[in-house]
Every structure is written in C-alpha cells, then in structure tokens.
Amino acid sequence: MTSGEGEVTTTEGGPPRTRLIGGPGMLLVWLYGVMVVGAVSRSVYQIATEFDRAPLAYSLSAVAGVVYGFITYSLVRGGERARRAALVCCAAELAGVLVVGTWTLVEPSAFPDSTVWSDYGMGYVFIPVLLPVTALYWLRRGRAGVTP
Numbered sequence: 001m002t003s004g005e006g007e008v009t010t011t012e013g014g015p016p017r018t019r020l021i022g023g024p025g026m027l028l029v030w031l032y033g034v035m036v037v038g039a040v041s042r043s044v045y046q047i048a049t050e051f052d053r054a055p056l057a058y059s060l061s062a063v064a065g066v067v068y069g070f071i072t073y074s075l076v077r078g079g080e081r082a083r084r085a086a087l088v089c090c091a092a093e094l095a096g097v098l099v100v101g102t103w104t105l106v107e108p109s110a111f112p113d114s115t116v117w118s119d120y121g122m123g124y125v126f127i128p129v130l131l132p133v134t135a136l137y138w139l140r141r142g143r144a145g146v147t148p
Helices: 025-050 055-077 080-106 118-124 127-144
Strands: none
Touching (some): 025 055, 055 080, 055 127, 080 118, 080 127, 118 127
C-alpha cells in the first residue's frame, strides 16, 4: 500500500513501516539526493586529482557525502528504526557543519580549500546548515504521529 507521511506501508515478509517521505518530506529526499551527488562527485574528483593540497578538506567532503547518502536511504526506507538512525545522522551532520563552519572562520589556514561544510555551507547556498535543521524538525514531527 502506498501512502503519505506518517502512514503505514506494508512490506512483504516484514513488519509494516511508517513512511517518512510524504508531502514536504519528498523535498528533503530530493535535496539530500542533490547533496549526495554534489559532495561525493566533488570529493572523488578532488581526492583523485589533488589530495595532497588539502587532504582534510577533501576527506571531510567525502564524509559529508556518505552522511547525506545514509540520511537519504533512511528517509526512503522509512520505519521507526530508520527514523531514529536519520535523527542521529542529522544531528551529527548539524554538529559537523557547525564545528567545521566555525573552524573555517576562526582558522582559515587549516583549510587550504573549502569543504561542503566550510563557512556553514556558504558555497552550497547554506543548504548544509539548513537541511539538517529542517530534517530534524521533520523527523521529530513525524514521531508524534507514530503510535508506540
């Protein structure tokens, strides 16, 4: 059965799962998907061609891409376990954006090249700082509709 956010879907051979991506949640999935492509493609290119120039920055961009990918997968998968995993990853993502963003402002020489999270995601129109905040809100809001 296909349904919107907060509704139950059936899976063959498994327990029913609450969908996380109905309505505005679809926009979150789309944005995270775009961020996966952007962060992973950027980091793969940079690691392959100029890793010695800024290994920390390029590695952090790769980590961001993996985090974005896991969050995207969790949102699409649905269910309470996936919702909790996405909550943890979104909180870690937000912490990473805040730490790296602050670090790049306080000590710019530590990053010879920017990361996805540099300057709080300014190079990505601040989506890296707005996305986890929005996702955390969405995922916590989705919890209210789930019965124990």
